[in-house]
Amino acid sequence: MPSYHRAVSVPPWFTTRLLALQRAIAVALVIAQGGIAVTGSVVRVTGSGLGCPTWPQCVAGSLTPVAHPEVGPLHQWVEFGNRTLTGVVGVIAGLIVVAAWLGRPRRRRVLGLALVQLGGVALQAVIGGITVLTGxxxxxxxxxxLVSMGLVWMAVLLHRSLAEGDEPADTLLPRPLMALQVLQGVVLGFLLLAGTFVTAAGPHAGDSDTPRLALPVDNLAQVHADLLFLFLGMLTALGFAIRALSEDTVLRxxxxxxxxxxxxxxxxxxxxxxxxVPEVLxxxxxxxxxxxxxxTAALWVASRSRGPVPSQGVDDVHERLDLAEQTA
Ligand code: HEM
Structure with a gap:
């Protein structure tokens, strides 16, 4: 059979609906990746980190919580709930990989970003396990x-990739302002890192027996807040520059x-x-x-453009021409 018969052609309505579905899943991923960090904090503030004292099983011999002489049921279910959510995020990430695979044209960047999400969930399951096993x-x-926050950032990029093309990124702001945004991203990374240090030295580091980071919590909180002021200073400079140089309403x-x-x-x-530091706050x-x-990620993607979303028709033509060339 000539190989061009293997060219996969799908009706336009399929492409349109699949793209809408992919965008919806990408939004769900942003929420789920951020949400699991919040449920993780609930595990911490309720002191349930060792509610399931082992991993991947909850208690020795059972994947799910069972009556245990040393661990209360509430702590077990809070920790188990958080582990179950990892499965939910994994399913959402798996769905977006399948959708990216089915997409026509199949886009390498979209597929790559989708795989980052799936790989990230697997990585987080392992890091979560190490966290439990190291007490x-x-x-x-x-x-x-921090890995969760990285995945949130990457999920925003994935969502954006579904609304733009695959051309090399064209910046909508002058280079120094793009560099300022990169620097701002780095400062944000340190701001988050410092926040986790404050937590590690404070009362909500895990459960009552968790060894704390032995540094003065007030000084760490001061560094944490100072990094915010640095971030705000850069943001102010960026704001004046955007106002002076760009009419782009989305960016503004x-x-x-x-x-x-x-x-x-x-x-x-x-x-x-x-x-x-009350738990709920x-x-x-x-x-x-x-x-x-x-x-921050949404502002970053709004200041770059990779052209329009490639259309099914154009890809089909290329795909058929390539195959025709190969079979000639
Ligand atoms: C944009 C600004 C800020 C961001 C993005 C941010 C982010 C964070 C993060 C990621 C954590 C660690 C959470 C965790 O490990 O579960 C944290 C903890 C903390 N932050 Fe911030 N923070 C900001 C501003 C501030 C400011 C201005 C203060 C005031 C001093 C502050 C006080 C704290 C305290 C006290 C904790 C420890 C809470 C605990 O015991 O778990 N943060 N922050």
């Missing part, structure tokens, strides 16, 4: 959280959203610090950290 060692908790709107999210998160941080602060990452 919630503070830096394993920190790494666990995303900048305003980022400012609002960062200021709210900073205010929440202050309140939780002055009120003795700690989890809200983790949610806020995810929102800051999403808003």
């Amino acid at each position: 919630l060692l503070w830096w394993t908790v920190s790494v666990h959280f 709107r995303r900048f305003r959203v980022l400012v609002a999210v960062v200021l709210s998160q900073g205010a929440l941080g202050m309140v939780q610090y002055w009120t003795g 700690v989890s809200l602060h983790v949610l806020g950290a995810g929102a800051v990452v999403v808003a």
Whole structure:
């Protein structure tokens, strides 16, 4: 049989619906990747980190919680719930990989970003296991959280990739401003890292027996807040530059959203610090950290463009021409 008969052609409605579905799944992934960091914080503030004292089983001999003389049922179910959510995020990530594979044209960048999500969930399952097996060692908790934030960032990139093409990225702002955004991303990374240090030295590091980071928590909180001021300073400079140089309404709107999210998160941080880090505010602060990452990534992708989404028809023609050439 001539090989061009193997060219996969799908009706346009399939492509359109698949793209809409992929975008919806990508939004779900952003929420799920951020959400699991929040449920992880619930595990910490309720002291349930060792609610399932072993991994991958919950207690020796059972994957699910069972009555245990040393671990209360609430702690077991909180930790088990968080582990189950990993499965949910894994299913969502698996769906987006399948959708990217089925997409016509099959886009390497989209597929690659989808695989990053699936690989990231597998990596997080392993890091979560190491966290439990090391008795919630503070830096394993920190790494666990930071990888989540990285996956949130990458999920925003994945969502964006479904609304643009595959051409080399064209920047919509002058190079120095793109460099400023890169620097801002680095400062955000340190801001998040410092936050996890404050947690590690504070009362919510895992459960009551978890060894704390032996550094003064007030000094760490000060460094954490100072990094926010640095971030805000850079944001202010970027804001003036965008106002002077760009008429792009999406870019301007995303900048305003980022400012609002960062200021709210900073205010929440202050309140939780002055009120003795009440549990509910700690989890809200983790949610806020995810929102800051999403808003920063959203501004980054809005300042670059990779052209229009490639159309099915064009790809079909190329695919058939390639196959015809090969069979000639
Ligand atoms: C954009 C601004 C901010 C971001 C993105 C941010 C992010 C974070 C993150 C990621 C954590 C660690 C959460 C965890 O390990 O589960 C954290 C913890 C913390 N942050 Fe912030 N933060 C910000 C501003 C502030 C400010 C201005 C303060 C005021 C001092 C503050 C006070 C704290 C405290 C006290 C903790 C420890 C909470 C605990 O005991 O778990 N944060 N922050």
